[in-house]
């Protein structure tokens with residue numbers, strides 16, 4: 001049995017507690033939230049003991065892994081408490097809010113001897129794993145470009161909410177685009193340079209909203225065109241279209257992968273079926289596919305039990321954020337930013 005302590009019992013903390021509760025070998029044993037009512041709700045639903053500080057939670061003997069689902073700007077508090085108690089750590093994306101904190105966490109966590117992972121849930125979804133495998137096998141030949149289309153037309157946050165405050169959440173570039181930038185890094189390797197325009201949740205807008213458009217290139221030549229919004233009208237969708245010399249693959253909001261061959265009709269590849277054909281279950285720590293979040297926790301448990309550790313790392317977390325910070329720099333300076 002692996003026991004989890006949750007710091008931050010809001011939207012994601014509650015979601016993760018429900019996912020942990022679905023797993024046979026896991027339990028939520030402790031909770032800390034600055035809002036007593038949030039802790040009380042988790043106590044009532046999962047029996048989690050209410051703690052008065054991140055340190056108290058992390059030090060408990062019945063906490064094996066600290067789950068950090070507090071707002072992005074204070075993740076480092078939970079990480080510090082978990083490290084001091086030498087516990088396994090799962091921290092939501094984005095890792096943190098500023099480049100200085102990101103550098104500090106990278107330095108401290110790169111050689112951490114317990115499991116550390118970050119919430120790039122899409123890496124635990126069958127569709128992304130299938131695309132990674134197909135790209136690595138050269139299924140669509142040399143990849144030339146990738147479009148990421150990530151409009152959120154149902155954004156409703158208001159002033160006073162940390163998700164409407166650029167200084168606290170970092171807007172779409174730090175928050176929402178993090179997942180797809182991580183997937184692009186996973187698929188295409190090291191970034192070359194980036195140029196971006198964006199609103200950075202500007203206070204001059206009549207209501208909190210955000211939009212960013214960027215061109216990100218990789219050292220292997222892949223050109224990525226990424227758009228992302230928090231808007232109060234319009235489409236809500238997600239799409240990542242990867243185009244190679246021999247075909248195109250699309251990941252969207254569904255569980256399937258769409259494949260357009262050079263000739264012939266488009267094909268819908270059921271990701272779970274395709275992966276099972278090649279016995280990829282074993283590489284996935286024998287997790288049954290399903291909800292990406294449940295897979296994520298099943299994979300964390302497998303890593304803590306020493307069965308496998310294929311989780312997104314602190315370096316992956318830093319790499320994704322580093323690109324977000326470069327995009328912000330480009331928005332502010334109007335210049336292309338080159339990566340070392």
Ligand SMILES: NC(=O)c1ccc[n+]([C@@H]2O[C@H](COP(=O)([O-])OP(=O)(O)OC[C@H]3O[C@@H](n4cnc5c(N)ncnc54)[C@H](O)[C@@H]3O)[C@@H](O)[C@H]2O)c1
Nearest residue numbers: 008009010011012033034035038069070072074092093094
């Ligand atoms: N992986 C994903 O797909 C995904 C989706 C949404 C959000 N997130 C990330 O998850 C994190 C949490 O987002 P959310 O939507 O759950 O936010 P939320 O505002 O719903 O919940 C945050 C909770 O943390 C509590 N809190 C605030 N300050 C705290 C502190 N110092 N210590 C402990 N608790 C504190 C709040 O009271 C609240 O209950 C963010 O980093 C966000 O970017 C990830």
